[in-house]
Amino acid sequence: MLCDVCHIKEATLNYTVVVGETSTTIHICEECAKKKGILPASGFPLSGLLLNAQNRNLVCKRCGLTYQEFADKLKFGCSGCYEVFGNEIKPFIKKIQEGTIHKGRFPSDADTKGLRKKRRIIELKKALKKAIDKEAYERASEIRDKLVKLENEV
Amino acid sequence: MKFNDIIDNPPLWLEGDGPFNEIVLSSIIRLVRNLDGYIFPTRAKEEQLEIISELVKDVVLNSPHFKDVFLISTVELSKSDIDIAKERHLLKGSSGIMECIVTRDEKVSINLNEEDHIRIECRASGFDLETLYSVIFDIDDAISSKLVYAFREDYGYLTSCPTNLGTGMRLSCILHLPGLVLTKKINKLLKDISSHGFSVKGLYGKEGEVEGSFFQIKNLKTLGLSEEDIVRRTNSEVRAIIDLEKKARDKLMEEVGKSLEDKIWRAYGILKNARMLSQKEFVNLSSAVRLGIGLGLIDNIDLKTLNHLLLYTGPAHIQRLKGSIMDKDTRCIERANYVRRVLRYR
Numbered sequence: 001m002l003c004d005v006c007h008i009k010e011a012t013l014n015y016t017v018v019v020g021e022t023s024t025t026i027h028i029c030e031e032c033a034k035k036k037g038i039l040p041a042s043g044f045p046l047s048g049l050l051l052n053a054q055n056r057n058l059v060c061k062r063c064g065l066t067y068q069e070f071a072d073k074l075k076f077g078c079s080g081c082y083e084v085f086g087n088e089i090k091p092f093i094k095k096i097q098e099g100t101i102h103k104g105r106f107p108s109d110a111d112t113k114g115l116r117k118k119r120r121i122i123e124l125k126k127a128l129k130k131a132i133d134k135e136a137y138e139r140a141s142e143i144r145d146k147l148v149k150l151e152n153e154v
Numbered sequence: 155m156k157f158n159d160i161i162d163n164p165p166l167w168l169e170g171d172g173p174f175n176e177i178v179l180s181s182i183i184r185l186v187r188n189l190d191g192y193i194f195p196t197r198a199k200e201e202q203l204e205i206i207s208e209l210v211k212d213v214v215l216n217s218p219h220f221k222d223v224f225l226i227s228t229v230e231l232s233k234s235d236i237d238i239a240k241e242r243h244l245l246k247g248s249s250g251i252m253e254c255i256v257t258r259d260e261k262v263s264i265n266l267n268e269e270d271h272i273r274i275e276c277r278a279s280g281f282d283l284e285t286l287y288s289v290i291f292d293i294d295d296a297i298s299s300k301l302v303y304a305f306r307e308d309y310g311y312l313t314s315c316p317t318n319l320g321t322g323m324r325l326s327c328i329l330h331l332p333g334l335v336l337t338k339k340i341n342k343l344l345k346d347i348s349s350h351g352f353s354v355k356g357l358y359g360k361e362g363e364v365e366g367s368f369f370q371i372k373n374l375k376t377l378g379l380s381e382e383d384i385v386r387r388t389n390s391e392v393r394a395i396i397d398l399e400k401k402a403r404d405k406l407m408e409e410v411g412k413s414l415e416d417k418i419w420r421a422y423g424i425l426k427n428a429r430m431l432s433q434k435e436f437v438n439l440s441s442a443v444r445l446g447i448g449l450g451l452i453d454n455i456d457l458k459t460l461n462h463l464l465l466y467t468g469p470a471h472i473q474r475l476k477g478s479i480m481d482k483d484t485r486c487i488e489r490a491n492y493v494r495r496v497l498r499y500r
């Protein structure tokens with residue numbers, strides 16, 4: 001298991017961290033633990049995983065939430081926070097969720113923006129690659145036709 | 155409709171019927187939603203919260219989907235009524251103005267401005283996630299046809315807590331697992347469940363304690379899976395637990411049947427005769443009787459009556475019987491009186 005902080009070294013310490021109703025295990029290497037001043041006996045502050053010198057001063061202009069406050073409480077203040085902190089939180093979200101891409105329903109108004117089509121295009125592209133890998137060229141050309149049609153609509 | 159009209163009648167999800175009712179007390183589905191363009195409740199100003207509340211109430215109270223609904227607001231309730239609403243899972247938070255729109259049968263409730271703008275919850279008796287699933291999305295569609303939700307292509311429905319992102323959907327079941335507790339298989343099972351992406355904890359009792367062998371299981375992952383995936387996974391996880399519990403019960407009957415039967419009838423005897431009952435004691439004794447019903451060892455009482463007792467013996471509900479604040483001992487006396495009264499007419 002690679003260290004969740006540097007993503008380079010092998011992790012040697014494990015910490016269970018509670019996030020809302022969930023808990024997740026953080027794996028960290030000794031060097032990163034030392035750098036962040038974490039003692040093996042104490043708990044792991046999640047803020048240690050999220051914060052670094054560059055991002056701690058980020059602020060959401062709409063609701064006034066700072067990234068430091070987010071790291072402490074793990075609660076967003078508004079949808080704007082997702083724009084401002086978006087890249088910083090991605091590894092963390094990946095850790096507590098099944099991935100970082102929504103696969104479920106969308107609101108009826110989002111649907112009219114062509115979201116359903118866009119998702120269908122992504123699915124078809126995947127299917128196309130699979131078909132080509134399997135050398136199922138007839139199937140691939142069928143998929144390609146569908147793709148072209150959809151892409152023209154969007 | 156008044157608050158008391160709701161409280162006087164037991165919620166329909168405590169009927170004690172539905173699939174696998176001898177093991178699954180109830181199923182719950184919850185959706186978390188926020189309105190586009192508004193700051194989340196934890197950081198919003200009071201006047202913003204009022205606007206959100208008005209917007210949602212306008213849609214819900216005027217929609218043909220929501221007939222016979224009642225608005226519960228902490229502004230209008232006494233402290234003891236708020237405690238009752240909490241015992242019935244209608245209110246959750248602890249600060250600020252809390253509002254909840256609830257149907258008369260308490261199967262559907264919509265909380266406003268808690269951690270998120272909107273939280274829709276549907277409950278059913280027994281193990282029935284599919285029905286709940288279709289009910290809740292009818293409601294969700296009705297709301298989203300009038301109001302715009304905060305949503306992003308990548309993260310799905312945006313929520314205050316990152317643990318609710320994506321679908322914003324949480325499924326849970328209340329399980330009664332005395333067989334697995336008595337055969338000491340429960341700890342390993344709880345560990346296994348956690349490793350499958352679910353959280354499971356005791357329903358009664360303080361942190362780390364389990365009273366009455368009641369557990370609540372919930373899905374943890376909400377992003378990166380479709381709603382159907384979550385339903386399918388939860389269904390199969392709960393089904394597996396049900397099968398294990400059934401096996402454990404069979405084993406108990408085979409190996410210690412007579413002494414189990416004895417314990418169950420003694421528990422029933424205490425409930426029928428006790429002069430003082432703490433909530434903890436009631437939960438544990440009624441758990442034994444519930445197992446007896448499941449095993450077909452006792453038919454003097456049904457699951458519906460036990461479920462209703464479970465709710466109406468909570469501290470806030472007991473206090474309501476006399477309409478005055480009581481100390482703990484008085485509550486124990488009133489609780490025992492109440493249980494005896496209900497059981498006498500069985």
Ligand SMILES: [Zn+2]
Nearest residue numbers: 003006029032
């Ligand atoms: Zn490291």
Ligand SMILES: [Zn+2]
Nearest residue numbers: 060063078081
């Ligand atoms: Zn913000």
